[in-house]
Amino acid sequence: MKLATLLTSGLLAASSLFAADTVKLTRIHEKLATPFPIALILPPDGSQREFLALQRGQILILPKDDAATEAKTFLDLSTRAMEADNGKFEEGLNGLAFHPQYKDNGLFYLCYTQQKPKRLVISEMKVSADADKADPSSERVLLEIPLINWNHHGGNILFGPDGYLYIGVGDTSKRNDEQRMAQLNAVLVGKVLRIDVNKRDHHNAYGIPADNPFADGVNAQPQVYAYGIRNPWGMHFDSAGHLWLADVGQDLWEEINWITKGGNYGWSFREGSRPFPLRQDTPPAEAKLIDPIFEYNHGEGLSITGGITYTGQALPELKGQYVYGDFVIGKIWGLKTNNDGKVEANTLLYTSPQTASDNPKKKPTVLVKPTAFCADAQGELVVLDWNGGLYRLSK
Numbered sequence: 001m002k003l004a005t006l007l008t009s010g011l012l013a014a015s016s017l018f019a020a021d022t023v024k025l026t027r028i029h030e031k032l033a034t035p036f037p038i039a040l041i042l043p044p045d046g047s048q049r050e051f052l053a054l055q056r057g058q059i060l061i062l063p064k065d066d067a068a069t070e071a072k073t074f075l076d077l078s079t080r081a082m083e084a085d086n087g088k089f090e091e092g093l094n095g096l097a098f099h100p101q102y103k104d105n106g107l108f109y110l111c112y113t114q115q116k117p118k119r120l121v122i123s124e125m126k127v128s129a130d131a132d133k134a135d136p137s138s139e140r141v142l143l144e145i146p147l148i149n150w151n152h153h154g155g156n157i158l159f160g161p162d163g164y165l166y167i168g169v170g171d172t173s174k175r176n177d178e179q180r181m182a183q184l185n186a187v188l189v190g191k192v193l194r195i196d197v198n199k200r201d202h203h204n205a206y207g208i209p210a211d212n213p214f215a216d217g218v219n220a221q222p223q224v225y226a227y228g229i230r231n232p233w234g235m236h237f238d239s240a241g242h243l244w245l246a247d248v249g250q251d252l253w254e255e256i257n258w259i260t261k262g263g264n265y266g267w268s269f270r271e272g273s274r275p276f277p278l279r280q281d282t283p284p285a286e287a288k289l290i291d292p293i294f295e296y297n298h299g300e301g302l303s304i305t306g307g308i309t310y311t312g313q314a315l316p317e318l319k320g321q322y323v324y325g326d327f328v329i330g331k332i333w334g335l336k337t338n339n340d341g342k343v344e345a346n347t348l349l350y351t352s353p354q355t356a357s358d359n360p361k362k363k364p365t366v367l368v369k370p371t372a373f374c375a376d377a378q379g380e381l382v383v384l385d386w387n388g389g390l391y392r393l394s395k
C-alpha cells in the first residue's frame with residue numbers, strides 16, 4: 001500500500017500502527033511537494049524561517065501555514081546535474097549551513113556532488129537583495145574533493161561553536177574501504193574536516209584553524225580534524241559542545257560517535273568496536289582507535305541516520321536525549337547518556353506496519369525512511385522522510 005493510500009485510509013493517523021509506541025509522528029506540510037528532503041535549518045537571523053534543502057538541488061522556505069500548497073524557492077540548482085545516471089541514491093545536495101553571522105553577511109554554504117570528474121563541492125553563496133532569494137551568481141567554490149564512487153561521500157556540513165565549518169566526508173568506496181582511504185590522512189575522504197571560512201590564506205579560498213591536528217600540512221592534509229570514518233550521515237553539535245556523528249556501517253554495526261580533535265574512529269580496521277573481518281592487516285601499534293559511544297548491530301537495523309539532542313517542549317521526557325533512526329527499517333530511538341557515562345537506547349516508534357524488530361533483514365515495508373532529524377522554529381523535532389514527507393514528533 002502506498003503512503004498516500006495509507007494516509008487517506010486513515011491508517012497512519014490511527015494509533016494501530018503505533019500501538020506499542022510512546023510517541024507519534026504527525027505529517028506536516030502535506031500539500032507541499034518536498035521530494036528527497038535532507039535538511040531543515042533556520043538561518044540565525046531571528047526571522048524564524050524554516051529552510052528545507054532537497055537532495056535534487058533546491059532549497060525551499062516553508063510557509064507558515066501548514067495547509068499551504070506552495071513554498072518559496074530560495075535556491076534552485078536542480079539543473080546542475082549533481083547525480084550520475086546510476087547515482088541518484090546518495091548523490092546531490094547533501095549539506096546546507098548558514099554562516100553564524102548570516103544576519104550581517106548573508107553568507108551560506110552548500111555541499112553537493114558534481115560529475116565529470118566526480119567530486120564533492122563545498123561552496124559559499126550569498127542571499128540577494130530579496131531576503132527570500134539566494135543569488136546563485138555569488139557562488140564561490142571553497143573546496144572540491146575527488147570522489148571514486150556514487151556512494152559513501154557523506155556531505156553534511158555545519159558550523160561549530162568555535163565558528164569553524166565542519167564537513168563530514170565518507171570513504172568514497174563502494175564497499176570495504178577498498179582503496180584504504182579512511183586511515184590515510186593524505187586524502188580528504190573518510191574524514192571530518194574543519195576549515196575557517198573567514199580567512200583566505202589556504203588556496204586563496206579559506207583558512208586552516210591553527211589548532212587543526214595536522215595544521216602544518218606535513219604528512220597529512222591540514223583540513224583533517226578527525227579520521228577513520230566510513231560514511232557520516234548526521235552530524236550535530238549539542239548545547240554542551242559535543243560533536244555527534246552517526247557513521248553508517250557495512251555488514252554488522254551502525255555507530256554513534258562523539259568526535260574529538262585528531263581522533264581516529266577506527267574504520268576500516270574496525271567496524272564499530274570490533275575488528276573489521278575483511279581487513280587482514282592490523283593497525284599500527286601506536287594507533288588509538290576510538291570506539292563509538294553507542295552501536296547497534298544488523299539485527300536491530302541496517303543504516304543509521306544521525307539526529308539531534310531534543311530541546312523542545314512537547315515531549316519533556318525526551319529532553320536531552322539524542323533522537324536518531326534507521327533509514328532502512330524506519331525505526332526511531334532516543335539515546336540517553338547518563339552521568340555515569342552509560343548510554344541507553346529507548347525505542348520511540350516503528351514506522352513500519354510490520355514488526356520490524358522481528359527480522360530486519362526482511363526489509364519490511366517502511367512508511368518513513370528518515371534522512372534527517374531537525375528542530376523546527378518551535379524547537380520541536382521534525383523527521384525528514386526520503387519518501388518526501390515531513391513529520392513532527394509529538395505525544
Ligand SMILES: [Ca+2]
Nearest residue numbers: 265266267272
Ligand atoms: Ca568507527
